[in-house]
Amino acid sequence: MYFKKELAEILFDALEGEIPVQDLERLIEKPKNSEHGDLAFPCFTLAKVKKKAPSQIAQELSGKIQSDTFIKVEVVGAYLNVFLNKKLVAEQVINEIIAQKGDYGSQKVGQGGIVTIDMSSPNIAKPFSMGHLRSTVIGNSISLIMEKCGYKPIKINHLGDWGTQFGKLIAAYKRWGDVEKVKQNPIKELLALYVKFHEEAEGNPVLEDEGRAWFKKLEEGDIEALSLWQWFRDESLKEFSRIYDLMNVTFDSYAGEAFYNDKMDRVVKILMEKQLLTESDQAQVVLLEEEQLPPCLIKKSDGATLYATRDLAAALYRKENYQFVQSLYVVGHEQSLHFKQLIAVLKKAGFDWAEEMVHIPFGMMLKDGKKMSTRKGKVVLLEEVLKESIAIARKNIEEKNPNLVNKDEVAKQVGVGAVIFHDLKNNRMNDIEFSLEEMLRFEGETGPYLQYTYARACSILRKGNWQVTLTEKYKASWEKEWKVVSMLMNFSNVVNRACENYDPSQVAKYIVDLAQAFNKYYAEVKVLEENEERYARLALVYSVTVVIKEGLRLLGMEAPEEM
RNA sequence: GUCUCAGUAGCUCAGUAGGAUAGAGCAACAGUUUCCUAAACUGUGGGUCGGAGGUUCGAAUCCUCUCUGGGACGCCA
Numbered sequence: 012m013y014f015k016k017e018l019a020e021i022l023f024d025a026l027e028g029e030i031p032v033q034d035l036e037r038l039i040e041k042p043k044n045s046e047h048g049d050l051a052f053p054c055f056t057l058a059k060v061k062k063k064a065p066s067q068i069a070q071e072l073s074g075k076i077q078s079d080t081f082i083k084v085e086v087v088g089a090y091l092n093v094f095l096n097k098k099l100v101a102e103q104v105i106n107e108i109i110a111q112k113g114d115y116g117s118q119k120v121g122q123g124g125i126v127t128i129d130m131s132s133p134n135i136a137k138p139f140s141m142g143h144l145r146s147t148v149i150g151n152s153i154s155l156i157m158e159k160c161g162y163k164p165i166k167i168n169h170l171g172d173w174g175t176q177f178g179k180l181i182a183a184y185k186r187w188g189d190v191e192k193v194k195q196n197p198i199k200e201l202l203a204l205y206v207k208f209h210e211e212a213e214g215n216p217v218l219e220d221e222g223r224a225w226f227k228k229l230e231e232g233d234i235e236a237l238s239l240w241q242w243f244r245d246e247s248l249k250e251f252s253r254i255y256d257l258m259n260v261t262f263d264s265y266a267g268e269a270f271y272n273d274k275m276d277r278v279v280k281i282l283m284e285k286q287l288l289t290e291s292d293q294a295q296v297v298l299l300e301e302e303q304l305p306p307c308l309i310k311k312s313d314g315a316t317l318y319a320t321r322d323l324a325a326a327l328y329r330k331e332n333y334q335f336v337q338s339l340y341v342v343g344h345e346q347s348l349h350f351k352q353l354i355a356v357l358k359k360a361g362f363d364w365a366e367e368m369v370h371i372p373f374g375m376m377l378k379d380g381k382k383m384s385t386r387k388g389k390v391v392l393l394e395e396v397l398k399e400s401i402a403i404a405r406k407n408i409e410e411k412n413p414n415l416v417n418k419d420e421v422a423k424q425v426g427v428g429a430v431i432f433h434d435l436k437n438n439r440m441n442d443i444e445f446s447l448e449e450m451l452r453f454e455g456e457t458g459p460y461l462q463y464t465y466a467r468a469c470s471i472l473r474k475g476n477w478q479v480t481l482t483e484k485y486k487a488s489w490e491k492e493w494k495v496v497s498m499l500m501n502f503s504n505v506v507n508r509a510c511e512n513y514d515p516s517q518v519a520k521y522i523v524d525l526a527q528a529f530n531k532y533y534a535e536v537k538v539l540e541e542n543e544e545r546y547a548r549l550a551l552v553y554s555v556t557v558v559i560k561e562g563l564r565l566l567g568m569e570a571p572e573e574m
Numbered sequence: 575g576u577c578u579c580a581g582u583a584g585c586u587c588a589g590u591a592g593g594a595u596a597g598a599g600c601a602a603c604a605g606u607u608u609c610c611u612a613a614a615c616u617g618u619g620g621g622u623c624g625g626a627g628g629u630u631c632g633a634a635u636c637c638u639c640u641c642u643g644g645g646a647c648g649c650c651a
Contacts, residue, residue: 040593053593055631065631089631090594134651171651268651294649303577304647311649318651347578348646374579375645382645404613412611425613437587440579442644449586453613455599456587463613471610508590520588523598534606534615552610574613 013100013500014080015039018050018093025075029060048085048092049497055089065089101489101496108499108554109479113561116503120510121162124336127329128154128164131260132267132342134171135247136180136201139254140390141376141445142343142383148434149373150341151260151567152515159565160510165333166260169325170267172244176205178226181239182218183208185225197246230272244269254394258427259567266325274324275316282309285360297356307352322353330364337367339513344372344440371513374442383445391445400451401426407453408574415573424569425459432458435566436519456523462570464526465559467533468552469572475539477549487547491536495551498525502558506565515566522562529555 019036026035035052042051054065054072061068069091073084076093083094108115130150133143154164183204184193193200212218229236248265255261279295282288288295293312299305309320329338340350350370357365375382383390405422408415415421433450434443453459489496502521509517538548560570 037591041590042594043589043597044594047594051594053632055593058631088594132651174651176650292648296648305577306648308648313649315649317649321651343645344579345645346651349651351577372579377644380644407613411613441587442580444586446586449600452600455613457599457613459613460599463611467611467614474610504590516588517590520598523588527598530614531616533610537610539610573611 014050014095017078017080018052018076021076021078021081022052022072025072026057030057042092045494047087047090048083049095050081050093052091052093053089054091058089095497097489097493097496098485098487100500101487101492102485104496104500105485105550105554108557109550112557113564115557116506116561117159117161118503118507118510119161120507121157121160124162125333126154126157126162126164126337126339127167127333127335128339128341129167129169129325130154130339130341131262132169132171133251134176135244135267136177136198136205137171138198138202138390139251139393140383141393141396144393144430145373145376145434145443146341146343147255147258147260148431148567149371149439149515150339151258152435152518152565153339153341153371153513155565155567156506156510156515156518159506162336165263165335167264167266167329168262170244170248170265170269172240173268173272175222175226177229177240177243178224179208179218179222180205180243181225181229181236182221184239193246197243198250201243201247254397257394257397257423258431259569266328268318268321271321271324271328274328275320278320278323278327279309279316281360282356287356287359297359299352299355299359302351302355302359304348304352304355307356319349319353319356322349323356326353326357326365326368327362330362335367337369339369339371341371341373344374346370347372369513371439373439377442377444380444396447396450397427397430399447400430403451403453404429404459407459412574421571421574424571425453425462425574428458428462428563428568429453430458431566431568432461432519435515436523438516439514458568459574461522461526461559461563462568462574464530465556465563465570466572466574468529468556468559471533471538471552472549472556475545475549475552477553479553485547485550486543489547491532492548492551495525495528495532495555498528499554499558502562509565518562518565522559522566525555525558525562529559 015036018039019032022035023030023032038056039050039052042048052072054068057068058065066086066089069086069089072091073086076084080096080099081093082096085092085094128150131143131147133139150166154166157164180201187207188204208218208222225236229240279288282297287297288309289298291306294308295310296306296308299307307319308317310316326338329335342350347370350368354365354368357368377383378391401422404426405418408418408422430450436456505517505521509515533552536548538552539545563570
């Protein structure tokens with residue numbers, strides 16, 4: 012809210028400095044009910060200091076608020092309800108939006124600081140499931156929001172491209188694989204080989220040894236193993252990038268697990284030098300008793316490293332390579348303990364910057380109330396869901412707007428938008444029960460609803476021949492527009508809060524509220540009616556399009572001008 | 575067992591660093607297109623905010639305990 016500080020200062024003077032301005036500002040709130048004005052100041056806490064009844068204090072203060080911006084003050088019980096000068100404020104807000112366009116709501120708090128974001132991170136040779144969707148979509152939106160707040164995000168796709176599983180995959184391919192089949196449908200074919208390997212291995216333990224042997228060869232740099240691994244990786248990545256393209260997600264780095272292979276000895280050495288390693292059951296661990304955490308496993312009893320070791324190496328590399336001010340990990344809540352341990356180990360090793368690392372957890376995609384398992388093949392594939400969603404969008408266009416020119420493009424934007432928004436609209440931590448029906452709902456609080464609102468607004472602007480002009484003299488009281496205006500005013504606060512809390516749902520909910528307010532407005536007000544307020548109304552409609560479009564962009568969604 | 579997340583309308587969820595009568599969407603029912611795209615809008619019904627204590631002028635929100643469900647807890651990531 013723009014004017015909190017201003018009101019706080021006036022109250023500060025009125026109270027003759029008895030209470031610090033910051034405290035006053037914190038007490039000021041936005042009333043839920045618009046009848047209670049635009050800002051409210053409850054006087055309960057003052058009652059103790061002043062030793063007077065709260066309502067009496069409110070009464071006394073009300074006389075002392077004189078300002079062009081605060082045009083009316085009402086006392087209701089212990090509350091001081093303050094009303095803004097609608098004309099002054101509305102025109103200020105709208106001119107700001109017209110001048111700044113997409114930059115409206117941008118901030119500088121980040122001061123160009125680099126923030127690495129570990130996100131998406133699918134496993135090579137495995138399908139891109141709905142589970143990976145969350146990390147991708149949440150991470151992408153956080154990167155956009157942080158960028159808007161002045162940070163410089165670096166998106167890192169920490170691919171699962173190393174491990175014993177690749178030995179098994181190579182072994183399976185050598186036995187039953189077919190070049191052409193893999194080329195045609197890489198992930199499906201590789202997954203089939205992987206599944207077959209496990210099935211066969213149950214009755215034939217030789218296979219396990221074969222798999223291990225191939226992974227050993229891979230680690231030792233065997234040409235054949237390495238080239239097969241490279242090939243699987245390339246093919247998988249090709250398939251993943253189809254999905255990323257569809258969702259408009261890009262990465263600054265694809266350095267995955269394999270990348271850190273040669274960087275782990277150093278980590279072990281550092282931990283050894285600092286005497287943090289302890290032997291336990293032939294394995295090397297870092298004890299974290301003082302931190303009240305279970306020990307962190309660094310080396311297996313056979314000397315091999317583990318994912319904690321790899322993540323430590325990655326953390327070091329990222330700090331040295333990027334000099335981040337924050338390092339974010341958008342990874343499921345199941346791994347919360349792992350990240351606590353990771354940060355604790357780094358701190359113990361004397362790396363103070365470990366405090367700049369933040370795990371951003373999120374709830375799981377559930378199927379029938381349970382975690383989805385890749386093993387049973389019952390996993391839901393993201394690409395199929397997206398295709399289905401696009402098809403439904405396409406069908407809707409055919410029904411509702413058959414004359415639309417670029418139907419395929421719009422269907423893509425709407426279909427993908429529905430899936431993205433469904434994931435972002437709620438608190439990250441909530442588990443999501445997978446439901447196609449729910450996800451592909453296009454009415455109510457959904458992505459398509461927001462895009463539709465935007466398209467309608469654009470349509471009005473087209474019909475009204477709206478041209479962007481600055482500092483036009485408006486002729487309007489802004490009474491009916493006020494609710495929308497006050498929401499537009501709040502945009503930067505919302506962005507700010509979303510950034511501080513790494514929470515895209517704040518933005519998502521805000522756009523829904525804005526869209527609802529706007530839909531209500533133009534359902535009862537005829538924007539294009541020829542009278543002296545027409546220009547002001549069009550300016551408002553334009554402002555709404557700017558903010559909705561920018562809000563959607565921050566979620567990673569597109570805003571078609573017609574649909 | 576320890577740690578952790580969640581529990582608000584039939585369903586899915588909001589509830590802004592405790593505040594004024596607890597809000598949306600979906601579903602149900604009843605309406606709105608000679609009028610800017612009905613993917614919209616209007617109205618109706620629906621709640622012991624899991625439970626019990628406590629702090630406070632004031633608690634869905636903070637503290638303690640408790641119940642229910644999810645998840646994690648050394649050689650997978």
